[in-house]
Amino acid sequence: FTEADVYQQSFDPQAYLKEFYSMTDGKEGANEFLMQNLRSLHKMFSLDGLRGGTLIDVGCGPTIYQLLSACEHFQEIIALDYTDQNRQELEKWLRNEEGAFDWVPVVKYVCELEGDREKWAEKQEKVRKKVRQVLKCDVTKANPTGPVSLPPADCIVSTLCLEGACKDLPTFRSALRNISTLVKPGGHLVMVTVLGETYYAFNQQVFSCLCLEKHEVEGAVEAAGFEVKLSEAQPYTVSDERTDCRGVLSLVARR
Numbered sequence: 001f002t003e004a005d006v007y008q009q010s011f012d013p014q015a016y017l018k019e020f021y022s023m024t025d026g027k028e029g030a031n032e033f034l035m036q037n038l039r040s041l042h043k044m045f046s047l048d049g050l051r052g053g054t055l056i057d058v059g060c061g062p063t064i065y066q067l068l069s070a071c072e073h074f075q076e077i078i079a080l081d082y083t084d085q086n087r088q089e090l091e092k093w094l095r096n097e098e099g100a101f102d103w104v105p106v107v108k109y110v111c112e113l114e115g116d117r118e119k120w121a122e123k124q125e126k127v128r129k130k131v132r133q134v135l136k137c138d139v140t141k142a143n144p145t146g147p148v149s150l151p152p153a154d155c156i157v158s159t160l161c162l163e164g165a166c167k168d169l170p171t172f173r174s175a176l177r178n179i180s181t182l183v184k185p186g187g188h189l190v191m192v193t194v195l196g197e198t199y200y201a202f203n204q205q206v207f208s209c210l211c212l213e214k215h216e217v218e219g220a221v222e223a224a225g226f227e228v229k230l231s232e233a234q235p236y237t238v239s240d241e242r243t244d245c246r247g248v249l250s251l252v253a254r255r
């Protein structure tokens with residue numbers, strides 16, 4: 001099991017971004033994973049009631065793709081992650097600094113889903129403006145942002161985080177209870193979780209993943225006090241040496 005401190009010591013944000021988010025041509029299958037997730041985030045954030053003042057992104061990593069549909073529906077975004085280098089990489093992009101990752105192809109794809117590929121620059125600006133804070137968190141702690149306490153948000157989004165951060169199902173279930181405190185009663189949880197995956201690898205490093213089934217994720221979400229509104233598993237059939245992932249679950253629940 002890959003401990004959080006291993007993430008802190010050896011997770012390389014630039015290598016991760018290049019490997020999974022560069023959307024270059026000729027990586028058909030590889031891009032399919034990302035594009036599938038962008039389509040389901042678009043669909044989930046189009047649902048009734050997914051709007052409000054604040055959105056908290058739990059385990060944001062160095063990425064922003066999970067905020068591209070979300071930013072149209074919330075006024076302010078707070079991004080949380082355990083590792084310093086991932087938060088710094090994200091901030092580099094937010095400040096539009098040199099050497100920041102190029103998200104333009106991904107932003108264009110989401111704008112196309114929303115019906116206007118030409119508004120990509122506007123959307124980038126929107127994300128940059130709306131992300132107000134980037135803070136440290138640990139999903140295994142009862143107060144994930146401790147010692148800081150955040151006012152509960154209208155929505156939390158978490159993509160590909162808990163399954164990497166939790167060593168077993170009891171830890172996964174308690175992590176969901178922990179992050180449920182970040183959202184108001186009546187607010188929403190939006191999750192993208194890999195199913196049937198035991199590892200993912202990039203940059204010659206292997207990270208462990210809690211091998212989950214759809215019903216286990218749904219059960220954990222319900223036990224944390226949420227009502228599941230949407231839960232859709234899509235098979236991942238691409239032959240991909242970077243991971244043994246067998247599917248992706250998109251889930252929306254209301255606290």
Ligand code: SAH
Pocket residue numbers: 003004007011058059060061062063066081082083086137138139140158159160161162164165
């Ligand atoms: N959300 C991004 C990043 C996923 S990578 C995406 O969709 O691509 C997994 C992330 O989980 C890493 O950024 C890592 O720093 C974070 N992480 C690992 N253990 C954690 C913990 N205990 N608490 C919070 N985040 C953790």
